[in-house]
Amino acid sequence: MTGQPSETINQTLGDARLQLAIYSATNRLMTHRAGAVRADLLPDYQELRTEANQLKKHTIEHLDHYLELFEKNVVAHGGKVVYCSDSQEVADFVLALAKERGTHLIVKSKSMTTEEIHFNERLEKQQLEAVETDLGEYILQLAHQRPYHIVAPALHLTRYDVAEIFSKNLGVEKEVVIEKQTAIARATLREKFLHADIGVTGANFLVADSGAVVVVENEGNARLTTSAPKIHITVAGIEKLIPRAQDLGVFLTLLGRSATGQPLTVYTSFLSGPRRNNEIDGPDEFYVVLLDNGRSKLLADPEKRQSLYCIRCGACLNHCPVYRKIGGHNYPWVYSGPIGAIITPQFHGVLKDPWLPFASSLCGACAEVCPVKIEIPKLLLKLRAEVTDAQRRQGEGGVERLVFRIWAWVMTHPRIYLMLARIGGIFAPVLPKVGPLGKWASQREVPKLAKTSFHQWWRERK
Amino acid sequence: MTSREVVLQNVRRALSRAAGLLPTTLAAPRLRIPIMDRNRYSTLFGQNFEKLGGKCFFVREPGEVVPVLAELLQGKRVVASNAPFLAACGITALPQVQSGFTDREALRAACAAADVGISSASYALAETGTLVMLASPEEPRLVSLLPPMHIAVFPRSLMLANLDELLAVLPNPAEQTSSMVLITGPSRTADIEQILVRGVHGPGEIYAVIVEG
Numbered sequence: 001m002t003g004q005p006s007e008t009i010n011q012t013l014g015d016a017r018l019q020l021a022i023y024s025a026t027n028r029l030m031t032h033r034a035g036a037v038r039a040d041l042l043p044d045y046q047e048l049r050t051e052a053n054q055l056k057k058h059t060i061e062h063l064d065h066y067l068e069l070f071e072k073n074v075v076a077h078g079g080k081v082v083y084c085s086d087s088q089e090v091a092d093f094v095l096a097l098a099k100e101r102g103t104h105l106i107v108k109s110k111s112m113t114t115e116e117i118h119f120n121e122r123l124e125k126q127q128l129e130a131v132e133t134d135l136g137e138y139i140l141q142l143a144h145q146r147p148y149h150i151v152a153p154a155l156h157l158t159r160y161d162v163a164e165i166f167s168k169n170l171g172v173e174k175e176v177v178i179e180k181q182t183a184i185a186r187a188t189l190r191e192k193f194l195h196a197d198i199g200v201t202g203a204n205f206l207v208a209d210s211g212a213v214v215v216v217e218n219e220g221n222a223r224l225t226t227s228a229p230k231i232h233i234t235v236a237g238i239e240k241l242i243p244r245a246q247d248l249g250v251f252l253t254l255l256g257r258s259a260t261g262q263p264l265t266v267y268t269s270f271l272s273g274p275r276r277n278n279e280i281d282g283p284d285e286f287y288v289v290l291l292d293n294g295r296s297k298l299l300a301d302p303e304k305r306q307s308l309y310c311i312r313c314g315a316c317l318n319h320c321p322v323y324r325k326i327g328g329h330n331y332p333w334v335y336s337g338p339i340g341a342i343i344t345p346q347f348h349g350v351l352k353d354p355w356l357p358f359a360s361s362l363c364g365a366c367a368e369v370c371p372v373k374i375e376i377p378k379l380l381l382k383l384r385a386e387v388t389d390a391q392r393r394q395g396e397g398g399v400e401r402l403v404f405r406i407w408a409w410v411m412t413h414p415r416i417y418l419m420l421a422r423i424g425g426i427f428a429p430v431l432p433k434v435g436p437l438g439k440w441a442s443q444r445e446v447p448k449l450a451k452t453s454f455h456q457w458w459r460e461r462k
Numbered sequence: 463m464t465s466r467e468v469v470l471q472n473v474r475r476a477l478s479r480a481a482g483l484l485p486t487t488l489a490a491p492r493l494r495i496p497i498m499d500r501n502r503y504s505t506l507f508g509q510n511f512e513k514l515g516g517k518c519f520f521v522r523e524p525g526e527v528v529p530v531l532a533e534l535l536q537g538k539r540v541v542a543s544n545a546p547f548l549a550a551c552g553i554t555a556l557p558q559v560q561s562g563f564t565d566r567e568a569l570r571a572a573c574a575a576a577d578v579g580i581s582s583a584s585y586a587l588a589e590t591g592t593l594v595m596l597a598s599p600e601e602p603r604l605v606s607l608l609p610p611m612h613i614a615v616f617p618r619s620l621m622l623a624n625l626d627e628l629l630a631v632l633p634n635p636a637e638q639t640s641s642m643v644l645i646t647g648p649s650r651t652a653d654i655e656q657i658l659v660r661g662v663h664g665p666g667e668i669y670a671v672i673v674e675g
Contacts, residue, residue: 025656044494051492062485064473077636083466135662136653154653162654182651182659189663194574210636220607220649220664227603227641228570238469245634246491249626264590264625267664268644272636278599281566282640292469299476 005355009330018156022327025155026318032261033315033369042257051250053373056309059208059241063299066208066241067290073211077273079286086293087117090235093289094119094200095126101231103128103197107189109215109222110134111202112312113235113291115147115334119200130200131192133221135185142169148328149336151259151314156327189221199225199283203236204311205251206288209244212272213288216255216265223267232271232283238290239308245270251311254371258313294347304379307343309372316366316376322359332356338366342379350387351394357383418455425449493626496589503588503621504672510591514647515660516668523675527551527615530671534613535559538577541569541609544600545582551615551673553580563602573608579665581605583616585631586670589624590646593670597641606645612665614645617673 012018037045059066071081084090098106106123108114108130120130120141132141136154140147143165147153157165162181163174170188175181201222205214213234215222226232242251248270256262275282299305317323317337328336332353333344341356350357357380366376391397410417428449452460463471474481508518519530528551535558542548542561554561559580563569573579581601585594593614597603606612622628625644635642649664660666 021655028656055488058485058488061477062479062483063477064470064479064481065483065485067470067473073636077640083464083469085465085468085472089465133663134653135651139653152653152656155656157654159654178654178657179659181654182662186662190574193663194570207636210634212636218649219651219662221662223603223607223643224663227607238473243488244491245632245636246493246629249491249493249629252625262646264592264644264646266645266647266650268646270635270642270644271640273640275597275640279597279640280564280569280599280602281604282597282602286640290469292472296469296472296476299473 005353005359006330006332009326012327012330013325017158018327019325021156021158022324025149025152026324029151029260029314029318033258033318034261036257036261036263042253048250048254049371049373052254052311052371053309055242055247055250056372057306059243060239060299060305060308063238063241066243067238070206070208070211070241070288071290073209074273074286074288075211077211077286078276079211079273079288082287082289084289084291084293087119087122087291090117090119090289090291091122094123094198094233095128097231097233097287098123098128098198101197103231105192105196106130106198106200107192107196107225107229108132108137108200109202109217109225110137110153111200111235112147112150112334113202113237114200117291117293119235131189131196133189133192133225134217134219135182135221138185138189139165142166146329146334149314149317150312150339156329193224193228196229198231198233199229200233200235201225203234203240203288204255205242205248206236206240206290207243207245207248207270208241210270210272212245212270214248215269215271216252216267217269218260218262218266220267223269226269226271227282230283231285231287232274233287233289235289235291238292238295239310255311255313258315258369258371298343298346304342304346304382306374307339307346307379309374310339310343311372312339313371315369315371319365319369321361321363321365326359338376338380339374342374342376342383345383345387350383350390354387354391357381357387421453421455425453491629493630494624495627495630496623498588498623500621503623504618504674506588507586507591507621507670508672510589511647511668511670512591514591515650516591516647516670518670518672520672520674522673524551524673527671527673528553528556531613531669534611534669535578538611539575540578540580541572541576541605542580543582543602543605546600547582547617548580548615553615564599569602570604570608573604576609578611578613579605579607579609580613580615583614583620584642585620585622585628586614586616586672587622587624587628587644592625593645593668594628595641595643595645596635596639597643598639603641603643606643607664610661610665611667611669612645613669613671615671615673617675621672
């Protein structure tokens with residue numbers, strides 16, 4: 001592996017409080033998930049995973065068809081679909097609409113897709129206030145940080161951090177009681193909800209046969225975002241499609257359980273179009289932005305396209321021994337953990353962060369818990385090969401190739417091998433304590449060599 | 463070329479598909495509806511609803527609803543939806559209850575100031591203790607959302623086994639409403655130190671009153 005991960009990894013590893021926070025949060029999420037998918041409570045769990053995988057596979061392989069079907073049904077219910085190739089087009093669309101409607105305030109509910117395109121920053125540059133309303137995201141927005149975890153965005157912060165952030169940004173007294181901090185956020189954001197003209201959400205699913213956007217959440221901020229303002233804009237990746245409303249049973253059963261161990265999250269909103277003729281409240285305008293932003297590139301590889309099945313439950317993060325040590329902010333993009341390690345190189349090119357697919361022990365825990373059965377370890381290996389190939393084309397990785405060429409030569413020349421093995425046997429006990437191997441050995445137990453080699457034993461056996 | 467054409471063309475190119483090509487046949491959705499005594503649904507609903515932190519009352523007839531809620535509503539500002547069932551239960555006739563809104567702004571102002579929102583429900587799901595709310599002229603969205611307490615009053619006949627039975631009854635909810643919301647427990651968050659706090663944006667207290675008759 002060449003190319004170095006972020007320097008801050010060592011800081012994270014050395015921060016005992018942070019290590020404890022990551023450990024306990026992921027542990028809790030793992031325990032909750034395990035309790036919710038127990039065979040006596042959910043006997044069909046494995047079948048559901050297979051069905052979810054098959055449904056996603058089918059949808060992704062016929063994505064153009066389902067996009068057009070979805071679009072047709074959104075329009076039939078009075079909504080509009082806006083296709084965007086990249087983040088700039090999304091910002092342009094929202095800015096133009098906000099300008100036309102004379103809007104200055106936008107409320108947002110948690111959306112990884114808008115994180116991906118730095119939506120808020122783009123709007124702020126144009127004097128538009130876009131306020132995050134999920135409690136964790138709101139705290140992060142005030143602190144100018146990105147989410148630490150797909151499901152628990154602020155898991156790295158303590159109540160004391162929150163007290164600082166609130167007091168600095170909202171002009172309130174330092175408050176360290178979590179219930180009271182929540183009440184402060186509720187009161188502040190309630191005002192925003194009642195005055196905003198545009199609400200922006202992501203989508204967990206886009207339902208093709210209904211033209212509906214499905215959003216799951218626990219706080220109620222997504223319901224407010226989609227019910228209070230006069231305009232609702234959904235910004236979603238094109239991979240969010242599922243064929244039918246009746247497929248939601250499979251996906252919702254898996255999503256809440258895999259994410260937080262909830263059979264259903266507190267609120268599941270199934271939204272299609274603006275309010276109908278006689279409905280008293282709800283938005284007057286309903287837009288769905290379908291964002292490509294590199295996703296169509298991923299589609300081209302029949303094996304790697306399964307990365308687009310992801311339903312963002314975060315289970316692979318919680319179960320990953322690497323994520324659990326280095327946390328979310330050491331990954332180069334908004335998507336962290338094993339899923340981040342397979343999608344980031346595909347979006348940004350394998351040479352941007354070449355270390356990423358290598359930052360895995362390939363233990364397979366991610367694949368075991370993935371509700372849509374993405375073969376993450378297999379894709380990591382494939383991406384490792386792509387990194388190596390790309391580096392070779394750039395003339396890098398020469399030392400590694402040379403080492404392996406020598407190794408291959410030695411292994412095909414038994415006499416040389418035996419001679420080197422004998423010499424190695426003499427020096428092995430002292431070798432790991434010096435040079436780069438010393439670093440490696442300082443954290444591990446160095447395997448002991450047998451007193452007699454296999455060859456020796458074979459020759460001397462009778 | 464428009465962005466629509468660009469995106470669709472890129473997708474088709476990546477998948478090597480021609481425009482207008484139909485997908486291969488997809489197996490019919492498999493709905494998992496448990497075989498269970500329907501009379502057990504409301505008991506199961508009550509158990510699950512309370513496990514989530516809600517409180518469930520069972521009454522025999524509409525006339526018993528108001529006495530059950532009297533204490534909860536004492537001295538509170540209450541907004542009720544326009545569901546005929548609430549009128550039938552005598553809720554809209556109570557002095558502290560505002561109802562009959564048809565104007566969005568008026569409804570919003572009332573809900574934002576209210577202590578309690580009372581709605582009916584379109585369905586309820588026994589397996590998860592879930593209330594199913596379909597927005598309509600009778601049932602606006604904000605009544606169950608803005609006030610810090612939500613009370614849902616509905617007849618037992620609306621009880622379904624689970625989400626899949628709901629999807630069997632409503633194969634395409636978009637045909638009926640612009641908004642179907644499943645409510646499973648009080649609003650909650652655990653975003654700060656994984657500590658559970660109720661009532662962050664939606665109601666922190668929820669009640670269900672199931673009318674048996």
